[in-house]
Amino acid sequence: MNAEIITIGTELLLGEIIDTNAAHIARQLRTVGLNLYYKTTVGDNEARCAAVIRQALARAEVVITTGGLGPTVDDVTREAVAQATDRPLELRPALLDQIASRFERWGSTMSENNRRQAYVPRDAIALENPVGTAPSFIVETAQGVVISLPGVPHEMKYLLEQAVLPYLRQKFDLHAVIQTRVLRTAGMGESRIDAALGDLLTGSNPTIGLAAHPGQTDVRITAKAESKAEADRLIAPLEVQVRERLGDAVYGTGKETVEAVLLQHLSASGWAMAVAESGTGGLLTQRLSSAPGAERLFRGGFVANDPPALAQAMGINADGISEEELEDLARRLATRLVAQTETEPSERRLGLVVLTFPHPSAEQATSAGGTVIALGTPTGLALHHLGFGGHAAHIARWASTQALEITRRWALSSDAEIPRLRSE
């Protein structure tokens, strides 16, 4: 079974907005086992839209359009679908009532244009849209079905999940399900993970794929099966094997971030934390302050562009400091951080310091720099010195991830004792 996606809107052709809807729909179609071979974007032109829909219907059993369902004359999807499926538009009084009552609730009057949205191609299945104003619909033809969704991403996503996927499963008796489990890892590097997983990477169902990001690698296990439960059963034993081989490097699953997982650990063991960073543009602070639980556990961040300015802001003089003295400075800043953010003596506080060197320059394609990371508590201190071989543009993400990951591992293994000082 094949599907095809058509995104409709002149603003997409002008390059004024980037089409994120198509990628979302593509991922969702995979979950019900539909293949996708073509994706087309066309402007707000009825004839061209209709031609593209006709062509898609000749190649695929399921055609999904997004966009062009608004109230203005620019919105041509209704007319284009009617034309491509050889039927007229018809007024649906129930849709008109919904639209009218919505305007009443808003205390405004419905224009003639808004009435246009109550028309759908003859015999179409109308989809109620409780999260927006554009009614959507499905037209069933001898060749296949055309499903028209709004272009507003959150409306499109809602209707796709709530109405379209269940419809497709039932209509086409779709049992093939593609299920993906993502294991998130940090601190291990893609090549080491590749070597550790070795033979597991050659299987055909489930398959394992790796995706590397600065300081982080995702392991994606994907299975195809007759049902979600069966796909999960295929994935489970492989997940166990992957976890056995990668150990603590797996910090979470799905969309979990290192910072969120770290704050969960800290919350469970009663720690709060503060950070100081230079050369990372405040990324460590930003990641921690926007993670769930930050309002209770994140005590603040000090950010500067270089170590002397950071030290200055924290009341320590570090003018003319050399790279060799960075470790010592990191230690002093971590100690200061723990003291400076004390709110009550009984609270257990971590201070995390990240200094990158040299200040990454946009001119350099790669940086021979690295980072010094100090993790302090009221009673101890750990120090890491890591080199970075990647692109200078990625050093902030890499260094902040390393710092979070070091802290996560400490929190994992810690019985509240700081591990002994070590350099890497």
Added chain:
Amino acid sequence: MNAEIITIGTELLLGEIIDTNAAHIARQLRTVGLNLYYKTTVGDNEARCAAVIRQALARAEVVITTGGLGPTVDDVTREAVAQATDRPLELRPALLDQIASRFERWGSTMSENNRRQAYVPRDAIALENPVGTAPSFIVETAQGVVISLPGVPHEMKYLLEQAVLPYLRQKFDLHAVIQTRVLRTAGMGESRIDAALGDLLTGSNPTIGLAAHPGQTDVRITAKAESKAEADRLIAPLEVQVRERLGDAVYGTGKETVEAVLLQHLSASGWAMAVAESGTGGLLTQRLSSAPGAERLFRGGFVANDPPALAQAMGINADGISEEELEDLARRLATRLVAQTETEPSERRLGLVVLTFPHPSAEQATSAGGTVIALGTPTGLALHHLGFGGHAAHIARWASTQALEITRRWALSSDAEIPRLRSE
């Protein structure tokens, strides 16, 4: 003259990556006056790619493909273009030499797969790619031209600008040019700008369009003409009128940011600055620390999730503070900031404090909150209290833009005196 874009890659159909190349190419094609009616995405399948290219050539004079030029067997663009334009592939010794010498420089050996990249369709114009490894090419046919670019965004952008657009201008004698001038404004609001520009918004060439962002509005002036110089001549008088009506609200043009413009002003007048912020996730700090000139002028940022934690980190006790007392706290923090980041007594230092309230919650669709902004120097202090009616997700961008804009206006008007205290 029509153009068509084809993006090639199974990962695009799987929804694993979002296609940003097509939007960039679309914008660039507008600058040479080419129309774009269709944009197609197809996977790494030779027959399907070839079919899509054939169809595009039947509809448009210029077909641009991106992706599928790598060294692996998955990369089918070379074969697909050859098939669609009815010609064989031929080895180009010059390309092979370039590839071989690149491997030599890297100290590694060229694989059989890499040789594939030295093949292009017969009679194709090979485009040298100094920024990557994938050779690109142009095939001229009786129907039109097929231009194949790499999928790696920075390589695609480089070749498009340096080789493809000049080629298209010359080949098709393209004189129609669409030129856009973007004036960036802050602190004035879309509806006030709309009212101020009034009659100017109804012109047909040039046209004026507005795009609103949190705390900022872009005014885009677009002209179509026979040459860039003529388009610029059409735009210039309109830009003068817009600037006259909007005054200081226009802070810059093109891709200029408020933070970059602010740092230019400060640099010119000899000021450095530091910031403290709560409830904005460190965005103000991040924006300033990554702006050009930050390494000299940005003295650091203090970031926390709420005002008491921020105060604590800066050595001020503010437990149990009420919303009414926020202004007083902002004043104290600004004063502390100026003192704390002093490096040498002769330096002129600004301290900018942003406190948002209430802490925006992801649950709330809209926030009735706002921000208190304090701007301090060694000799003065200004205070602003602004309400925010937008979506809670936008408060950080809005508040940081307001703070930067207030500081920019101060720097603009300032003869180094702080304006008198005022509330809005």
